[in-house]
Amino acid sequence: MVETRESGSHPADPLAGASGLLRLFAAFAKIGSTSFGGGIAGWMMHDFVEKRRWISEADLLTGLALAQAFPGMNVVNLSIWIGWRLRRGPGVIAAVAGLTAPSFLLVIALYELFQKTAGLPAAHLAIAGVGAAAIGLSLDMAIRATRRAATDLFSGGMIVAVFVAVFVFRLPVVTVVAVAAPIGVAVAYLRTEADRP
């Protein structure tokens, strides 16, 4: 069943105190300013789950599922989720600011740079290669999410149906979520036991 533990993934809190908040900001800023080609959720999986062990894989994937089903940029929502789990309100601000502020400045700087040096074919190729490798980060994430979510026939069928709707039929994500989410949640509701005290 889905884990709903609120804490416990970080026994000796590595993020205590004001310096912890700064470390949180720095970790998100690092991802925000080096994740060329995208795949940011994959970066977070690698950095926060594998390397730093700040949050569990299950926690991160739950956050990602909610992030996608609700309005907002997935990775910004995911940062809110992780920031809250680690340091509540201040953690949210540190996480979102870390992810967006440096990359905001960088994208503008890159734009101005490209305006002046337009048409460097080698740079263009290199960037395309980085983009392809970055999709690998997302694919790794996709495999983890699928492995964890495909618990039975219904869930497996849902994964395939969503995949086919979006990739094969190219239906808008909003439409797919609007149809699939109520069905998925309703079925899950009927299958879960009543409230635990």
Add this chain to the structure above:
Amino acid sequence: MTDRPLLQLALVLLPLSLVSVGGGQAVLADIQRQVVGLHGWISEAEFVDLFALSRLAPGPGSLIVSLIGWKVAGWSGALVATLALFGPSSLLFYGLTRWRSARAGHRWVRALEAGLAPISAGLVTATCFVLLSSAQGGVLAWIVALAATMALMSRRVGPYLLLVAGALVFLAFA
């Protein structure tokens, strides 16, 4: 520059923020329709350029709105556009996170998370395939992406190395 374009920029993006289910790409077509067609702030070709740049630059791909704001009204435009698109949805998701945190273990919360997990898995996978099928480099992009995935799953290689390797492979073979 007057603050009229700033206000218009905000009015375009604020409502889109709250319907961007599934991420920034969900409202991209509408952003394009409004900033290119309706308001004529930038040209069609410029939009395509900004889109490509924001996808390849580090950080959220939706920072394309920062660039649009930048072109419309400089720093203030970039700030207003970014806050307008990221703000409302972020407040909503913050509220959801708090709501959920206070009700961990409740039946509805468990149902929400269990019900959405397969949809999320399908979406992440489909997005990878959509990106790959339109990626520059054709088959080479698939090979690089799959090799990167396998390298990551072996847990012995970090993302930095992979991005550099991807760039080198493209420079050598594309």
